[in-house]
Amino acid sequence: MDNLARVDTVQNSGMDVWSVSRLNQTISNVLQSESLLQGIWLEGEIYNLTYHNSGHIYFSLKDDRCNVSCTFFRGANQKLKGLKLQVGMQIMALGGVSVYQPRGTYQFNVQRVTLAGEGELRIRIEQLKKKLHAEGLFDPERKKDIPFLPLTIGVATASTGAAIQDIIRVARSRFPGVNILLAPCVVQGEGAVKSICNAIEALNSPELDVDVIIAGRGGGSFEDLMAFNEEAVVRAYANSSVPIVSAVGHEIDSPLTDLAADAYAPTPSAAAERVIPVRDELEQTLDDADYRMASALNQRLRNVRERIHRVASAGVYQNPLAILKHPLQRLDWTAREIHSKMQAIHVQSSRELDRFSHLPMLFGRELDRNSRAYSLLAERLDNYSPLGTLQRGYSVVRSETGTVIRSSSELKVDQEVELLFATGKARARITDLRQEW
Numbered sequence: 001m002d003n004l005a006r007v008d009t010v011q012n013s014g015m016d017v018w019s020v021s022r023l024n025q026t027i028s029n030v031l032q033s034e035s036l037l038q039g040i041w042l043e044g045e046i047y048n049l050t051y052h053n054s055g056h057i058y059f060s061l062k063d064d065r066c067n068v069s070c071t072f073f074r075g076a077n078q079k080l081k082g083l084k085l086q087v088g089m090q091i092m093a094l095g096g097v098s099v100y101q102p103r104g105t106y107q108f109n110v111q112r113v114t115l116a117g118e119g120e121l122r123i124r125i126e127q128l129k130k131k132l133h134a135e136g137l138f139d140p141e142r143k144k145d146i147p148f149l150p151l152t153i154g155v156a157t158a159s160t161g162a163a164i165q166d167i168i169r170v171a172r173s174r175f176p177g178v179n180i181l182l183a184p185c186v187v188q189g190e191g192a193v194k195s196i197c198n199a200i201e202a203l204n205s206p207e208l209d210v211d212v213i214i215a216g217r218g219g220g221s222f223e224d225l226m227a228f229n230e231e232a233v234v235r236a237y238a239n240s241s242v243p244i245v246s247a248v249g250h251e252i253d254s255p256l257t258d259l260a261a262d263a264y265a266p267t268p269s270a271a272a273e274r275v276i277p278v279r280d281e282l283e284q285t286l287d288d289a290d291y292r293m294a295s296a297l298n299q300r301l302r303n304v305r306e307r308i309h310r311v312a313s314a315g316v317y318q319n320p321l322a323i324l325k326h327p328l329q330r331l332d333w334t335a336r337e338i339h340s341k342m343q344a345i346h347v348q349s350s351r352e353l354d355r356f357s358h359l360p361m362l363f364g365r366e367l368d369r370n371s372r373a374y375s376l377l378a379e380r381l382d383n384y385s386p387l388g389t390l391q392r393g394y395s396v397v398r399s400e401t402g403t404v405i406r407s408s409s410e411l412k413v414d415q416e417v418e419l420l421f422a423t424g425k426a427r428a429r430i431t432d433l434r435q436e437w
Contacts, residue, residue: 025101031099032097038096040094041093042061043090044067044091046085048060055077056072058071061091069107071107095112132259137259143262144262153181153214153275153276154203155183157182158184162218167268184199185199193233199215200213200244211243213240213244215261216248237261398417412433413431415429
């Protein structure tokens with residue numbers, strides 16, 4: 001009973017009681033949202049390494065005092081080419097901290113792995129890559145076209161390396177007559193950066209008339225290829241006025257010169273194949289074009305001959321005036337047709353006029369009838385007209401305001417009135433009024 005009472009007290013006290021799942025979920029969210037714990041490089045020694053059937057890799061990293069569990073999921077470790085993780089290997093891992101919620105333990109989720117000795121260099125290369133990309137040094141708009149048939153190929157590589165031998169071998173097998181101009185340079189170690197830049201600059205000299213440059217070296221370790229990730233060399237590739245092909249042999253990571261060059265190839269041999277066409281193929285192409293052109297010209301010639309033959313055998317060629325024969329006939333037919341149609345229209349119009357030949361007589365009759373009716377109406381109008389009455393000896397009496405006087409009761413003694421006659425007017429004064437007639 002005491003235990004039940006305590007539980008009821010806690011439930012009814014309004015306390016915010018968390019579940020274990022909520023706690024682990026909250027910790028996971030906090031850790032994964034903390035920028036200081038994400039996107040960091042972690043260095044340590046591998047132990048407890050497991051390659052799981054699912055493709056995930058599980059291991060721990062340790063130093064001389066601590067260790068941490070790491071997960072390298074399949075989607076991320078697919079980029080791990082050419083590098084097999086082993087127990088005891090010292091590596092640098094890029095990733096972030098997360099929580100494995102079922103156990104409530106934190107772990108380090110790995111996104112990328114590199115050997116510890118290369119780590120700092122790779123970070124520096126990545127920073128330089130971002131910087132040059134922001135400048136637009138790798139933009140496609142800067143790329144120049146590789147010439148289709150270069151006459152002179154400049155090569156910037158070691159004079160004693162396998163790269164120049166491979167380029168010469170491929171070039172001579174594809175196009176024996178091509179000119180190869182070597183600008184020897186150091187391709188690794190001390191002095192390599194300046195030497196490569198000087199070689200590229202020399203091959204850009206207008207006096208040499210170089211059509212395309214192949215700059216690079218054969219394969220090597222990550223450290224051996226570092227010269228082609230240096231800023232000065234990358235800028236030398238990008239600033240070359242002559243089209244340049246980056247030909248640095250590599251197995252995993254491409255050097256930055258591949259991004260700065262106008263084109264790139266995985267090996268010097270591939271670069272030579274990229275810029276040098278096969279002479280036999282060109283000759284075959286020319287032969288095919290020559291055949292097609294000859295066939296087209298022969299067909300054109302046949303067509304022209306056929307046209308000339310048709311013209312020469314036509315009657316108009318022997319008698320040029322014959323060309324007017326058919327137009328003249330068509331003109332005669334048209335003239336006769338027009339004349340015939342005009343006659344038909346004339347006859348039809350005459351018939352239409354004949355239909356209205358009695359109109360003048362009808363008009364005269366109608367005019368006489370309307371004239372008699374008009375005279376009768378005029379006579380009647382005169383009979384009813386006040387002027388007609390006046391003509392018969394009557395007159396009209398009007399007051400000073402122009403009102404017609406119809407009765408003597410409307411008059412006063414000494415009142416002036418106006419008398420209207422058939423012709424003329426007169427004024428009179430009333431001296432006497434009588435009511436009887």
